[in-house]
Amino acid sequence: MFQGTGSDVGKSLVVAGLARAFTRRGLVVRPFKPQNMSNNAAVTADGGEIGRAQALQARAAGTAPSVHMNPVLLKPQSEVGAQVVVQGRVHATADARAYQGMKPGLMPFVLESFERLKAEADLVLVEGAGSASETNLRAGDVANMGFARAANVPVVLIGDIDRGGVIASLVGTKHVVDPADAAMIAGFIVNRFRGDPALFESGMAEIARLTGWRSFGLLPFLPEAARLPAEDALALTRAPAARPAGGRVKIAVPILPHISNFDDLDPLEAEPDVQLVRVRPGAALPGDAALVLLPGSKATVADLRALRAAGFAIDIAAHLRRGGHVLGLCGGYQMLGRSIADPDGIEGPPGTVQGLGLLDVETRLTGEKRLAAVHGQTREGVPFAGYEMHMGQTSGPDAARPFAMLEGARADGAVSASGRVAGTYVHGLFAHDGQRAAWLERLGGTASGLDYEAGVEEALDALAAHLEAHLDLDGLMAHAR
Template identity: 65%
Template sequence: MPALMIQGAGSNVGKSLLVAGLCRAARRRGLTVAPFKPQNMSNNAAVTADGGEIGRAQALQALASGLDPITDMNPVLLKPESEVGAQVVVQGRRIATVKARDYAALKPQLMGAVLESFARLRAAHDLVIVEGAGSPAEVNLRAGDIANMGFARAADVPVVLAGDIDRGGVIAQMIGTQAVLDPDDAAMISGFLINKFRGDVRLFDDGYRLIAERTVWRGFGVLPFFADAAKLPAEDALDLPRGGGSGAFKVAALVLSRIANFDDLDPLAQEPGVALTMVAAGQAIPGDTDLVVIPGSKSTRGDLAYLRAQGWDIDLAAHVRRGGHVLGICGGYQMLGRVVRDPEGIEGPAGETAGLGLLEIDTTMTPDKRLTRTRAVHAASGLPVEGYEIHIGRSDGPGRARPFAFVDGAPEGAVSGDGRITGSYLHGLFRADDFRAAFLRGLGAVSSGLSHSATVEATLDALADHMEAHLDVPGLLALAR
């Protein structure tokens, strides 16, 4: 069946959003369409229907396609654990942790899995829309490439190159990409489009013409900036919600150095009664905060050290003394306990690190990773909560006698005796509208009754409408082969 690939003239040019919009546009034409990204690098992952993990962007693209996400949609996922190393996940399962210089030697061995997953998707759907990674202009990484031109040539998939005009220099990005590519790689590019334009699109007419003349590529249009993108789950830490809202209930979320699965914050950010502040390195937790959220982390002990280096442990102690509330999710839950032990050195050097001591639990890291979609019942309200677990480590201790929720009758998470400190392994818990409303009401906040899932669906439709209005979407879909 036909396939089309969107590559970028640089990182963060909006490839993920473009693929999501094309998937929704194709679906609305009655096609069965699936997203595919050969290799992704992200700590913001989703648990799939087949019990693995893929990049969060591919899960959103699956939603745009009307599909449940499966591991074939992102067969190679790299999850950075340090500045120089990353966990390698192949077809949903962790196979190794390697240093960047060693991954180059591993890549050629992964092409078989990539093509195998792609073939299964192609056999099952009318159309597959593929997302590249980074940029094909990074020709120093071309040897053994499985993410961009290496894949496009191996699978014979036509490429459209997307450029981001918002950051400037887009003409050089596009023409320069063609200039540095191997001629056989450049021949795979059938056209281009420009993304994230602000202002009067006609002012770029001359620039658009220049790109088309110099490259001899077909232009598929200029897409104005899509402001509602913030309503969709983000994958890259560069796209973290910057906070906002003028609600009376103040939420502060800590931007950890290895923050993971931060889309937990999206439903809170969209609540009109909530004002969300993202607390970055060097900033203090605001003194008027009602709830501090410690999100997930790819390196719990490393981020405990990072948290203390920012002085956030001191801010948290003061926040608790003032009667404030704290919620730790996954790695954040582990940090709230008395100690985090890593006897086998799974996340880094073997050893143990003192936790924040706000919950009576101890955590021990173990080699096995828990990957599951979870249905729970909130202990305080009796309301259903649906989420997912994606973590290593097991937590236990007296605090578990006061669970956050119950899963098949077994306790999950922990709550302090005064009810102000909460920890849970459940990601995605705030997507449950009734639970989110009850949770906020329990802290004295006002919930709007917002339906998060309806907001995401409506935004995907609006994205497809936006692309149909400004791009040659029929031409893009007809390009697929």
Template identity: 60%
Template sequence: MIQGTGSNVGKSMLVAGLARAFTRRGLRVAPFKPQNMSNNAAVTNDGGEIGRAQALQARAAQQPAHTDMNPILLKPETDTGAQIIVQGKRRGTMRASDYRRDKSTLLAAALESFDRLCAGVDLVLIEGAGSPAETNLRQGDIANMGFACAAGVPVILVGDIHRGGVIAQIVGTQAVLDDIDLARIRGFAVNRFKGDVALFDAGRDDIADRTGWPCLGVVPWFNEAWRLPAEDMMDIRSQPGGACKVVVPQLERMANFDDLDPLSAEPEVSVEIIPPGRPLPGDADLVLLPGSKSTIGDLAFFRSQGWDIDLLGHVRRGGHVLGLCGGYQMLGNSIDDPEGIEGRAGKFQGLGLLDVDTVMTGDKEVVQRNAIALPGREPVTGYEIHIGRTDGTDCSRPWLEVDGRPEGAASANGRIRGSYLHGLFSSDAFRSRFLNELGHRSDATYEEGVEETLEALATHLEQHMDLDFLWSLAEAPTQR
């Protein structure tokens, strides 16, 4: 189990790289994260949801993504509550205070999924969440040491030197853990070093002397990390100055923004995430309204920033607009939520840029899709993950065929489009035509680039971590 001294120390990337490295050695490998919190979900072959980081790790391990790889997924809907996905299926919404009190009841589901994974592979690489040093969260924990102790798995603690204070990160974590948790830790690693690694030899040895733990490696900064699908929205790499400017308003509950990854990989495309308090730039080629975990709430937030006025100005100047999933719903005339699925029941005015209307329903669509883009008929693969049904006059101008049926809507001039299909920009052929319609060229081969990066990451870790030692530390999990 790879645990971190804090959030965003690189755990997800390390697990992905290790998964590919051990797979290259001929082992059957599976990733696992008992609890994840993310609105950037992936749809699995068995029709469920897991964190997108675990889907990338499964790809690294050359395994199909499965709901057992991330049995507990929390999708924040408000500042104090989240939708809870258990083994891929929506169980309900729970306030944070209730979840903290009741989360230990979910441990059984996590262990059940873990046991199934272990039965079919040689090695399971487990990713923790946040930090085990958050002692106020230890009671009932299922994300870090609580799971490690229940499953009987060894732990490697990873610190991030790039943010500074890595000696205190690791030594301080040891200082606050109790003896039962400390007994699970077998070693440490330091991630994201910039410069000559030998300059940290004294620091590495100091950590080892103070903790008694061996070091499995000091990992230099991996420059190509931006080419991998981003788990966090702010990890999306923008290349300022690209000839094609794609502007994305940063919604409060932005979800499934992996649509941006293939665009950000394009050398000639600049993807700009616009934070609250800033207007949408007037020189955008495309304004992309992304998915949302709370469409009605994010629509109100969009208006509160004055972005609705900016968007109308963009349209008047002849700009293009694309709404995906929740963004598609926002572009319509209205969103009707008669049962109050997203909060207060009622009918809410949309942005009115597409002549369509949406009705929220309790049934959630979670499915992988094969599609054909129109009119070029480029093959596209993607997924749907949404509640609600959308219909109206502009649906008579679909720009996709999904499993043989028309999908999406477009304005009469074709400059404003919406669809429920995520992932369509991963298709090089479709992305090339789409950017060509904006007057720009596409040069990237996205999926090939992801594979090349996973291979390079595995090689990077083979050079800077002791994988033989890591393999020797692996243990058979506790039998239940």
């Protein structure tokens, strides 16, 4: 099990890289994360949903994602707390205090899923959540040491030197956790090192001396890892990787508080002819954008309010007057309509709110959640593959001009009479190379010929090779039970 000294220390990518590395050694590998908190989710082959990081790890291991790879998924919402997804299905909605009371009852589901994976694999790589040293959350824990102790799984602790204080973080964890928990830790990894590794040899030795744990390696920063989808919205706060300027197609994306499935943006950002601009409240949408893209949301009504409060609705209206295009994905599609009705109080107090009115459709939020992989083609006849993950039904006159036709002659989405405003429930649209090329051509740009999915595979291979070169994989295997 790989736990961290904090969130975003690289646990997800280390597990993904190890999954690919050990799979290349001929082992049957399965990833597992007992509890995840993320609004970036993926649809599984068995018809549920898990954290997107576990779907990437499954891909690295060459296997289809399963609900048992992430048996507890927390999806933060607005006024109602978080949606609790258990083994792929919505189980409850709870605020933080109520969830603490639920945790002991979730351990049987977690252990059942873990046992299923153990039965089909040579090696299960387990990812912890957040920080191992959050002793205030230890009671009833299913995410870190609570699981490790219950399942008798050895732990490797990961610290991130890039954020500073890595010696104190690792050594401090040893001193604040329960001694029986600390005894589960077999060793440590220091991640994201930049510079000459010889300069930190004494630091690694000091951590080992003060903790009694063995070092499994110092892992240098790997730029290629930026090509892989990020799990956590923390990634949206970082500056994008340096790239040549000059992309002709500027795409503006308002970043709202409950953004979800934001890996929809990754294929666009990978295109050299695209300038993808993430715009946060307090700034204006750029006046020279060709497309304003409203991404998914886990709390559509709350994010619609945030969009208006930030002045983005005014900016979008001006953008359309200048001849620009607008595309809404899932929750963003719902915002584009005339109204969103929430009669059952799924996202907060029951009621109906006014939408942006850019599409002549109305949405009614319902408790039934649609989770499905889909295939189809857009109005122009360009094929795509993606997935649906949403609550709510949308209908109205503009839906008579569907954005796409899905398999089984099922219509999806809507397009305005002008053709410049469109919405769809399909996620993963731009990962399809032909679909992405068609959009760039429509917006006045040129696609690079990038094979996006092949690029993800290349990045996973590079990550695996990087871990093989810098970590003691044989030592890790020696500690696996």
